[in-house]
Amino acid sequence: MSPTSVPSKDLKAGTAPRKPGRTGRAGHRSPLVRFLVRRVLTALLLAVGITLVTFVLTNLVPGDPVSANLGQQALGDPAIVAQWRAEHGLDKPLPEQYLLHLKGVVQGDLGMSQQSHRPVLDDLAEFVPATLELAGVAILISLVSGVAFGVIAALRRDRLSDHLLRVLSLIGISVPTFWLALMAFYVFFYRLQITPGSGRIDPSMSPPPHVTGLYTIDSALSGQWDVFSSAVGHLLTPALVLALYTIGLLTRFTRSAVLEVLGQDYVRAARAKGLPPRVILLRYVLRSALVPIITVAGLAFGSLLSGTVLVEAIFAWPGVGQYAYKSATTLDLPAVMGVGLVVGGVYLVINLIVDVLYGVIDPRVRLQ
Amino acid sequence: MSLLAISDLKVSIGGKEILRGVDLDLRSGRVHGLAGESGSGKTMTGLAVLGLLPHGARVSGRVTLGERDLLTLPPKELNAVRGGEIAMIFQDPATSLHPMLSVGRQITEHMRHHLGLGRKQARARAVELLGQVRIPAPEAAIDRYPHQFSGGMRQRVAIAIALACSPKVLIADEPTTALDVTVQAGVLRLLRGLCDDLDLAVLLVTHDLGVMSAVADEVSVMREGLVVETGPRGQVLRDPSHPYTRALLESLPGETS
Numbered sequence: 001m002s003p004t005s006v007p008s009k010d011l012k013a014g015t016a017p018r019k020p021g022r023t024g025r026a027g028h029r030s031p032l033v034r035f036l037v038r039r040v041l042t043a044l045l046l047a048v049g050i051t052l053v054t055f056v057l058t059n060l061v062p063g064d065p066v067s068a069n070l071g072q073q074a075l076g077d078p079a080i081v082a083q084w085r086a087e088h089g090l091d092k093p094l095p096e097q098y099l100l101h102l103k104g105v106v107q108g109d110l111g112m113s114q115q116s117h118r119p120v121l122d123d124l125a126e127f128v129p130a131t132l133e134l135a136g137v138a139i140l141i142s143l144v145s146g147v148a149f150g151v152i153a154a155l156r157r158d159r160l161s162d163h164l165l166r167v168l169s170l171i172g173i174s175v176p177t178f179w180l181a182l183m184a185f186y187v188f189f190y191r192l193q194i195t196p197g198s199g200r201i202d203p204s205m206s207p208p209p210h211v212t213g214l215y216t217i218d219s220a221l222s223g224q225w226d227v228f229s230s231a232v233g234h235l236l237t238p239a240l241v242l243a244l245y246t247i248g249l250l251t252r253f254t255r256s257a258v259l260e261v262l263g264q265d266y267v268r269a270a271r272a273k274g275l276p277p278r279v280i281l282l283r284y285v286l287r288s289a290l291v292p293i294i295t296v297a298g299l300a301f302g303s304l305l306s307g308t309v310l311v312e313a314i315f316a317w318p319g320v321g322q323y324a325y326k327s328a329t330t331l332d333l334p335a336v337m338g339v340g341l342v343v344g345g346v347y348l349v350i351n352l353i354v355d356v357l358y359g360v361i362d363p364r365v366r367l368q
Numbered sequence: 369m370s371l372l373a374i375s376d377l378k379v380s381i382g383g384k385e386i387l388r389g390v391d392l393d394l395r396s397g398r399v400h401g402l403a404g405e406s407g408s409g410k411t412m413t414g415l416a417v418l419g420l421l422p423h424g425a426r427v428s429g430r431v432t433l434g435e436r437d438l439l440t441l442p443p444k445e446l447n448a449v450r451g452g453e454i455a456m457i458f459q460d461p462a463t464s465l466h467p468m469l470s471v472g473r474q475i476t477e478h479m480r481h482h483l484g485l486g487r488k489q490a491r492a493r494a495v496e497l498l499g500q501v502r503i504p505a506p507e508a509a510i511d512r513y514p515h516q517f518s519g520g521m522r523q524r525v526a527i528a529i530a531l532a533c534s535p536k537v538l539i540a541d542e543p544t545t546a547l548d549v550t551v552q553a554g555v556l557r558l559l560r561g562l563c564d565d566l567d568l569a570v571l572l573v574t575h576d577l578g579v580m581s582a583v584a585d586e587v588s589v590m591r592e593g594l595v596v597e598t599g600p601r602g603q604v605l606r607d608p609s610h611p612y613t614r615a616l617l618e619s620l621p622g623e624t625s
Contacts (some may be wrong), residue, residue, distance in 0.1 A: 167529050265463035272418055272458075273478040273529070274410075274450030362468050363513045 035359045035366040043352045048347065051105055054340030055098050058333050063092055065090070068331035069114050088114065088334075105341065111334030115327065120338035121166065123323060128342060129213025130200060131319035136214075137239040137303055142246035147293060149247070150254020151286070165251060172248025177307045181241045181314040187238060195237045198316035202230045238315040242307050246300045253296040257289040262289070290361055298354035302347055371569045372417070372454070372537050377429035379409075379416055386412050388593040389429070394537060394569040399560065400495040401601070402573045403616070407601050410573045417571075418450050433507050433537070452482040454537040455530035460546040461522035464527075465514040472510035482533045484598050497528040501558060520551030527538030527558065531566070538563075539571045542586045544579055546567075551608075556583050578621055589613045 065088070066081055074080045085091045088111075089100060104111060110120035153165040188195040200215050201207065208219035208227050215231040261267060262285060270284045309321035318341055327335035359366040370393035377525040379387040387409045394400050402410050416433050417438060438449060458464035466474060475497060476490035485493065491510070498506035501524040514522055523543060529540055537574050540559060544552040558584045563570045574580055580587055580601070587604040589597045589612065597610040608614045 143608065265458055265460065267462040268420055269456070269458055269529075270466070270528075271420055272450055274447040274452055274458040275478055275481060278475070279481075283469070284466055288466070308514040363470070364467060364515050367513070367516070 008242060027309065031358060032366050039352060039359070043348055045346055048102075050341060050344035051102055052098065054337050054344060055101055057335050058340065059094060060095075061331070065114065065331040065333050082149070088112075101337070110338040111225075111340070113332055113335045113338075115330050115332045115335065120334050123335065124320070124338055125213070126344055127318060127320045127323045129319060130317060133200075133214040133235065133311070134239055134242065134312070134317060134319060135214065135304060135308055137235055138242040138246070138304055140301070141239060142243040142250055142304070143297060145243075146247045146250025146297075147254050149251040150293075151258055151281075153251065153255040154258035154262065155281075161257075166255070169248035169251035170243045173252070175240065175244070176309040177245060178314065180244060181238070181311045184237055184241050185314055196230065196233045197300050200231060200234055200317065201227060202234075207229060213269045237313050238317060242304060242311050245305050245307065246297075250293065250297060252288065253295050257292045258285055261285045261288045289359060291358065294354050294357050294361075298350050301350050305343060305346060370394060370462040371433070372432070372571075373432045374413065374417065375430045377413065377416055377427070377431065377433075379412055379425055379427050381422060381453050386425075386533060386593055387416065390590070390595055392588060392595065392598075396536065396569050397567045399563050399572050399583050399584040400589060402571060402588040403575065403577060403587060404590035405575060405579055405616075409593040409618060410575070410590050411541050413590070414456065414480075414541050414571060417539060418454060418456060418523070419446055420438040420456075435535050447500055448482065451478045451535070452497055452531075452533045453535050454539065456539045457523070457530050457541065459542040461514070461519065461526045462546065464526055465522060465579050470511055470513055473524075475510070478529075479532045490602055490613070492571070493532070494528070498525070499563075500531070501525070501528045502554075503528070508604050518551075519547050520555060521557050523547060524558065527555075527562070531562065534566070535568070537561045537569045537571070539573070541573045541574070543572070545574070545576070551580075552579070555593055559583065571585040577605070577616065589616065 030037075037315045066084060069077070070081065070084060074084075082091070089097055092100070101111070108121060110124070115125055118121055149165050149169065153162045184195075185198075189197050196202065205227050206217060208222050208224050208231075209223055212217045216228060217228040218223070220233055240301050252306060267280065267284050270280045275284075306349065308317075308319060309325060311317065311323065312321035313320045320342060322337040323335065326342075327339060369600040372394040377387050377390040378385070389407070390413050392400065392402070392413070402413065404410050404491060413423065416425075416427055419428065419438065419441075427439055429439065433449065433453065436445075436449075438446065441449065458556060465471075465497055472491060472494055475494040476485075476487075479490045479493060480487070483490075494510055495506045498509055503509050503524055509517075509525075514525065517525060523546075527543075538559075541560065544555050556579060559570065559572070560566060562616050572584060573578070584601050587597075587599065587601050588595045589604065589608075589610065591612050597604055597608065597613050604613060606615065608617060
């Protein structure tokens with residue numbers, strides 16, 4: 001953080017709040033690195049935990065994948081059933097099944113989907129980017145506008161713009177996402193015909209060459225600007241629908257966080273120093289307010305992910321949500337576990353980012 | 369010749385009168401103590417000088433610094449006075465320093481803004497200031513964060529921040545109240561010394577008459593938004609003319625000097 005901090009060899013740096021008077025410059029870099037390493041190691045442990053939880057939960061489901069996947073006639077033949085179970089490793093004891101599963105995960109093998117008869121990994125590679133694109137854009141929109149609205153509302157407290165923003169954020173939080181998705185689709189596409197319909201791009205176009213799997217980026221990379229604009233157009237409505245709840249939530253939390261910080265002594269002290277209001281807002285107020293905002297944002301993005309299932313269904317968005325729904329209803333266990341791993345992994349990454357940001361923003365966290 | 373003159377200062381918040389016509393004169397090189405019980409308006413007087421009153425406060429009267437009336441100064445010019453000509457120290461250094469910004473950052477940023485110093489110059493001056501307020505090993509201290517200092521050291525940091533732009537007036541709002549008794553004396557001695565060395569006009573707001581008797585040259589006693597008595601320390605503390613001052617002095621445990 002400090003331009004003059006040196007990567008010091010001082011091993012004591014950061015082990016305890018040091019009393020002033022001891023010599024040696026605080027090596028800011030090394031506590032931060034150590035903090036990051038600690039966080040990543042924790043995340044790895046949690047990742048193993050996720051595999052266990054997805055496995056156990058999936059196998060606790062009261063349903064027989066055999067009857068979900070084989071036809072009536074095949075079910076009547078015990079030999080076929082036994083063969084099918086052996087083929088999918090279902091005849092082994094559960095702990096052994098888990099270890100096999102874990103071994104597969106480490107090797108990048110998530111098993112075969114019983115529905116698509118393709119490796120689950122290939123299925124996920126196809127569907128995950130679509131969801132990432134949708135959720136990513138929704139997260140971006142909600143972060144930028146939620147924080148901006150919250151700051152505006154706090155600074156213009158009790159004035160008209162504050163009241164308007166508060167009502168809007170309340171609406172955003174209260175309206176169910178699926179209803180909003182249906183209404184948006186009906187009004188803007190069906191009635192007003194100002195937004196494109198379902199899917200990721202215009203049906204007459206072919207997808208851009210696969211690089212990242214994100215159509216907007218891939219089309220821009222290959223210079224196909226007509227595909228790009230179609231992809232953006234298709235993305236915008238579902239992303240906005242998905243983002244509305246998070247925008248409302250972030251607006252409210254940002255507003256209250258900023259208001260609380262504005263009342264702090266150190267903000268008054270900053271004003272007493274004669275700093276320009278803009279500097280006080282950015283350096284003194286927002287920095288502190290970011291801590292609760294980041295906490296809420298991390299949680300909100302989790303709920304945003306679950307919202308994608310409904311939004312994807314309504315906008316016929318070929319993402320993980322749709323895949324998860326199909327796999328769950330057909331008891332396609334490897335696919336369900338694969339989705340569980342991906343979603344769990346995304347949660348893990350979000351939490352890791354949140355933790356790391358705490359450390360970057362607040363020296364008290366990383367210097368502990 | 370007074371440097372900062374407060375005359376007929378009135379403040380009301382939400383229809384409630386907080387200050388009802390306060391008059392005070394601060395002079396260079398003198399510590400002016402402002403005493404009184406909680407709620408008497410001492411702190412509000414200090415805040416009103418720099419326009420830091422809470423949202424919705426109404427102010428009238430005059431606060432003159434040289435030729436200017438601070439109460440009617442446009443925001444930009446007032447910002448130049450804040451920190452630049454009049455600085456302030458607050459009661460609790462644990463809350464008045466930003467916990468997430470390094471000490472160096474908090475000392476240098478307004479220096480760079482007010483004095484237009486470069487990064488290196490500001491840093492050099494910050495180290496010098498930290499030495500001036502007797503923080504050990506200032507070169508190392510500058511990169512630390514407030515939570516890495518003890519309470520007394522934090523208040524010294526706050527004083528260094530206040531002195532950064534060489535102000536003429538220092539308003540110290542209960543600067544020792546949140547500190548251990550053992551470190552109070554050190555901070556007070558420091559304030560007194562700085563006042564003498566730098567020819568500062570200091571307004572020392574405190575409810576503690578012991579603190580007052582230790583460092584103040586003049587003493588004003590406030591009650592319910594009014595200054596009831598003003599005079600040289602010896603006179604006010606030994607031979608108070610107002611009954612309220614006598615009551616305050618009698619409420620002190622033990623003898624007063």
